[in-house]
Amino acid sequence: MNNHYNEFETVIGLEVHIELSTQTKIFCGCSTKFGSEVNSQICPVCMGMPGTLPTLNKKVVEYAVKVAVATNCNITKKCLFDRKNYFYPDNPQNYQISQLYLPICTNGFLEINNENICKKIGIHEIHMEEDAGKLIHDEALGKSYVDYNRAGVPLIEIVTEADFRSADEVILFLEKLRLIIQYLEVSDCKLNEGSMRVDINLSVRKTGESEYGTRTEMKNLNSFRAIKRAIESETKRQVDIILNKEEVILETRRWDDSKGESYSMRSKEDARDYRYFPEPDLMPINISGDYIEYIKTNLPEFRDEKIERYVKEYDIPKYDAEIITSEKALANLFEETVLCGANPKKVSNYIMGETLKLMKEREIEAEQISFSPNNLACLIDLDDRKVINSTVAKEVFVKVFDEDINPVQYVNEHGLAQNNDADELTEIIEKVLDNNAQSVSDYLNGKDRAIGYLVGQTMKETKGKANPELVKEILKKSLENRRGVGV
Ligand SMILES: [Zn+2]
Incomplete structure (x- = not known):
């Protein structure tokens, strides 16, 4: 049986929604802050009241152009918004303002490196749109509620070509994309909070065939681990269907990570079902060549450039530089601690060793690290001058990590100075x-x-x-x- 699986290849394309970290929504002045009290960040515009008019937030265009430039896309000099018509309780206007005919950019790519083989993944297009509200289901009461705080939060949707052939390629691409977007500071890309959402279009075909098989779309994937598992599970499900001489149905499926399986949600809609038409309440957006040049010359330093600079400027091993730059927050911590005068290799050791260990133990993300770089620099200085020994230094670091204590004061108060007598x-x-x-x-x-x-x-x-x-x-x-x- 196993041999049959080798006769098939998986073909995957992605739709990645990124919530942009603008202060206000895309068409009104409401705050986009995550986690506020339900329905506290709403107004007649994002509630879709009759007679209201949208006003485009310029930052959204700026952020979208930044991502477009960083992903090698062609920017549409004159782009338009379109109405995507559908009714759903979390969508008070009964339509979503999105882009269909002239998205802000098309035809880009990112390169991934899978076991030393470089592969180009095509980006079909990126478009701007507004997010919907959120339904909250109370199963005990048998009721559903709706929170419109998210309605009108700006999104970009990145649509890739069907260039992926494995879960590993998908993860490498998503990791690279997430890091680029984090370095651009246009989104925090948190899968667990929904600021990065990935839909997977997947089909299988006999290896060597040129026709695509029937695809399914999978939604509700809120971690890289879930994405990998979902791809592997869906590939097997489709191959089994074909081996049983049945047919894969074009549909949207929901992944249940706790059960490790997907189930059918609805048959897949296509563009015709949404009766798109140009949004009459918004002007076309003109993006000048000068503006694109301005964005290009002001791009931040990305990971590859940082790795190169760390090795050259700070004389740390490439291996260290790769780990430190794998998260923007860690790279910032490293650079700021070094600026406080600490030895770069020692800072790198603290980040790769104790910091990563405590992050794992405390189950926190790099961006949740809250101690000040100056306190880490102080601790390294005490260690360097042999005021404390390395065992004590590690203990004090736990205090720095958890409570951001001042190491000099802490060592004095607790009589931890090393005995050199x-x-x-x-x-x-x-x-x-x-x-x-x-x-x-x-x-x-x-x-x-x-x-x-x-x-x-x-x-x-x-x-x-x-x-x-x-x-x-x-x-x-x-x-x-x-x-x-x-x-
Ligand atoms: Zn509003």
Whole structure:
């Protein structure tokens, strides 16, 4: 049975909705803030009241052009909005203002690198549109409510060509796209909050065939993991249908990640069903060549450029630079901490080691990191000057990470400064040696490893505050003093 799966290839195209992080909505002045009280950010325009007129938010065009330039698209110099007519309770106007005939840009691409093979993924078009409200279902009461705070929040929809052949390619593309958009600061692209939403159009065909099979569209994918699983599951479902000599139905399916399966939602609509027509209440948008040039020359530094610069300017390994730049918030943290005077390699070690570890333990995203770069720089300085040892430094870092404490003050208040007093340490070490005669004789009989245990005992006696290098040095001396004297 398994062999049959190898005879098929998966063909995937994506529709990616990105919620733009403008302060206000696309056609009115209401706030776009996420998570506010329901129906607190609404007005007659975004409620679709008769007699109201939309006014285009210029920032939306700016953000869309930025994404268009960064994804190598051709920008439509004169683009228009269209009405997409449909009724749904979360859509109070009974139509959505979108773009069908002349989207803001077309014909772009992004390159992905899959196991050292570079592949171009075509972008068919990007269009601007408004988001709908949100239905909230109360199953216990058997009622549904609607929150219009999201109605009119600006979106861009990025439609790719059907160029993907595997889940891995899809994930690589989405990761790259998300990072570009985050670096452009036009959206935070959070899948779990819906500011990045991915629909997957998927069909299968016998390898080598040129005709496409019948596709399905999958919605409701709120993590990269869910996307990967959904693609794999849908591929298998369609191949099984074909192997059973049945036919794949053109439909929209909803992915249930907890069950690991998809189910049919409705038959797929096409453009005809929406009776699109040009939006009569909005003027065409003219985008000049000068404006496009201005956007091009003001693009931010993207990941590849950052990696190159970090290696050159900060002399850190490429591997470090790749990890740090994988999230914009981490790259910012790195750069700001280095600006506070910390050694770049040490900052990189803190980010790749302790920071990523604590992010995982606390289940937080990079952009939720709240400590100030200056406090991390201070901590690295205490470590550098051997005011604290590395074990204590790690403990203090947890406090910096969780509570953004000032490390200098914290070390003083808690008496965590390292013990560098050779006389005091010698005294403690002599006692440790007296109490561990076996280890002493092991060491003197050539078992070098026994010293590790004695270092550990000394550190314990000093409550972890001794300078471990100094302890080792004194230990060696004291042990040699006991040679010949008899233990
Ligand atoms: Zn409004």
